[in-house]
Amino acid sequence: MSGVKQRVPQIILTVVALLLIASAFVARPEGGSAPLGPRLLAIADQEFATWFSILAVFAFLMGGLNLVATHLAKIRERGPDRFYSLVTLVSFLVVLVIGTAKLGGPPGLQGDVTAPGSWLTAVFDAVLSPLHATLYSLLAFYIASASYRAFRARSLESSLLLGSALVVLLGRIPAGRHLTAWIPEPLAFLRVEELSLWILRVPNTAGQRALMIGIALGVIALAVRMIAGVEKDPRSGGDGS
Amino acid sequence: MNDRCDRIASWLEGLDRRWIFLVLAVVVVAALLSGVSSPDRATSVVQPIYDRIENLPDGAPILLSLDYSPSSAPELEPMAEALTQHALLTGHPICYMSLYPTGNNMISRVEERIITREFPQAVPARDWVTLGFQVGGEMLINSLRDSLTARYPTDVTGRPLRDVPALRGVRGLGDFGLIVSLSAGQPGLKEWILYAGDVLDVPLAGGCTGVGAPQFFPYYPLQILGLMSALKGAAEYEAALARGHPEFTAANQPATRGMGPQSAAHLVIVAFILLGNAGLLLRFLARRRSP
Numbered sequence: 001m002s003g004v005k006q007r008v009p010q011i012i013l014t015v016v017a018l019l020l021i022a023s024a025f026v027a028r029p030e031g032g033s034a035p036l037g038p039r040l041l042a043i044a045d046q047e048f049a050t051w052f053s054i055l056a057v058f059a060f061l062m063g064g065l066n067l068v069a070t071h072l073a074k075i076r077e078r079g080p081d082r083f084y085s086l087v088t089l090v091s092f093l094v095v096l097v098i099g100t101a102k103l104g105g106p107p108g109l110q111g112d113v114t115a116p117g118s119w120l121t122a123v124f125d126a127v128l129s130p131l132h133a134t135l136y137s138l139l140a141f142y143i144a145s146a147s148y149r150a151f152r153a154r155s156l157e158s159s160l161l162l163g164s165a166l167v168v169l170l171g172r173i174p175a176g177r178h179l180t181a182w183i184p185e186p187l188a189f190l191r192v193e194e195l196s197l198w199i200l201r202v203p204n205t206a207g208q209r210a211l212m213i214g215i216a217l218g219v220i221a222l223a224v225r226m227i228a229g230v231e232k233d234p235r236s237g238g239d240g241s
Numbered sequence: 242m243n244d245r246c247d248r249i250a251s252w253l254e255g256l257d258r259r260w261i262f263l264v265l266a267v268v269v270v271a272a273l274l275s276g277v278s279s280p281d282r283a284t285s286v287v288q289p290i291y292d293r294i295e296n297l298p299d300g301a302p303i304l305l306s307l308d309y310s311p312s313s314a315p316e317l318e319p320m321a322e323a324l325t326q327h328a329l330l331t332g333h334p335i336c337y338m339s340l341y342p343t344g345n346n347m348i349s350r351v352e353e354r355i356i357t358r359e360f361p362q363a364v365p366a367r368d369w370v371t372l373g374f375q376v377g378g379e380m381l382i383n384s385l386r387d388s389l390t391a392r393y394p395t396d397v398t399g400r401p402l403r404d405v406p407a408l409r410g411v412r413g414l415g416d417f418g419l420i421v422s423l424s425a426g427q428p429g430l431k432e433w434i435l436y437a438g439d440v441l442d443v444p445l446a447g448g449c450t451g452v453g454a455p456q457f458f459p460y461y462p463l464q465i466l467g468l469m470s471a472l473k474g475a476a477e478y479e480a481a482l483a484r485g486h487p488e489f490t491a492a493n494q495p496a497t498r499g500m501g502p503q504s505a506a507h508l509v510i511v512a513f514i515l516l517g518n519a520g521l522l523l524r525f526l527a528r529r530r531s532p
Contacts, residue, residue: 110399
């Protein structure tokens with residue numbers, strides 16, 4: 001029985017992965033006269049995308065259930081943070097009811113849950129939006145404090161980091177542009193906004209591409225191991241090898 | 242002398258971060274209250290987006306994906322507003338969608354602030370259409386490649402897409418004149434590049450937050466024709482719009498206005514960085530002079 005439990009998910013994974021890889025490399029057919037193979041791959045690609053979305057909807061459901069279970073347990077245990085759990089649960093349930101019942105908005109399956117005047121929009125405008133904005137604004141203060149402590153010219157590497165940070169910081173504001181506007185046109189590449197753009201476009205791009213290629217190679221290696229069934233897969237409960 | 246240098250260096254090293262918070266708050270509030278702003282100009286990274294919209298064939302629709310939540314709205318919403326203004330000024334229908342669950346509300350805000358207030362003559366379904374949020378991220382984009390109706394049989398108001406004049410001639414993503422993703426993270430611009438731009442060869446541009454910008458520069462200019470990064474990118478777009486369309490005044494626009502406080506904040510951070518390094522220098526001098 002355990003062999004079946006391990007093999008069936010592995011077969012599903014391998015077949016689906018191979019079909020998706022094949023569909024990525026085969027051009028989608030135009031019209032109905034295309035060969036059967038590419039047409040089937042295109043249909044599979046389309047269908048898998050739909051199934052993925054259905055699964056993603058269930059992931060929302062699972063997430064919601066998990067949130068309720070976790071916080072109910074915390075409230076039951078009467079831990080020190082139970083009040084926060086209560087706030088989370090009440091907020092979750094209130095928004096869920098408002099959204100599901102489409103209170104204040106156009107009713108029915110086709111009704112826009114976020115139509116102007118709906119309660120969900122009111123919650124969004126009056127609660128969620130200001131909360132997000134407040135939390136995100138705090139970042140500016142922490143960035144300022146962290147910059148003060150981190151950007152110190154203690155070594156060659158940290159000096160390079162410091163220089164880049166200053167150029168990018170100044171290059172991202174109009175005041176920085178005015179600071180070096182006096183530099184004549186033939187030497188315009190030395191102006192701070194041009195230097196800032198150069199840092200982002202050249203050294204940054206080189207570093208980012210190296211990272212992206214490295215990560216992509218790692219992902220390919222992991223995918224090949226999973227398709228071949230040699231990677232430990234928590235879904236099948238198998239040990240792999 | 243050495244003692245004094247050492248004392249100042251110690252004070253600077255141990256500076257309570259609440260002083261930094263206070264100075265930053267005072268300067269930003271002062272800049273906000275004074276309303277000081279400085280019109281920007283479009284750099285070579287932003288200008289191609291403006292040029293693309295200017296040179297689109299008459300009536301070519303633009304897909305605008307608002308892939309962000311309220312936390313990133315201060316940086317990305319001005320871009321959505323400027324692009325909406327530009328599209329409506331030039332007569333290109335806009336199709337709004339989102340990969341974020343909060344996307345519908347973000348779209349509503351742009352509709353209310355820009356379309357309702359500034360373009361009262363704009364007609365729903367003819368000048369713009371809202372498809373809204375659907376779950377799926379990259380798989381949603383993948384589904385829309387061949388057919389929008391595969392995942393969006395109707396717009397958010399329940400109108401079938403075949404009855405939407407704004408999407409006449411649009412079957413899949415490849416039929417848009419331009420796709421712009423304003424992206425706060427994942428799913429966002431990267432997924433649009435991988436699943437739409439690269440595959441369909443459809444013109445794609447993006448907007449992103451300041452912290453997200455470095456990861457998107459490798460895609461410019463081959464995979465994305467332009468990139469607006471953070472408030473500065475939005476201010477640059479507003480500047481390009483003001484130059485090309487005199488009826489549009491950049492100074493009244495949110496990104497250009499926001500650049501005043503942002504400039505002040507950046508200058509404060511630069512000043513504190515220099516101060517921190519001055520402390521380091523003083524410490525170094527004190528150690529060199531000490532016997």
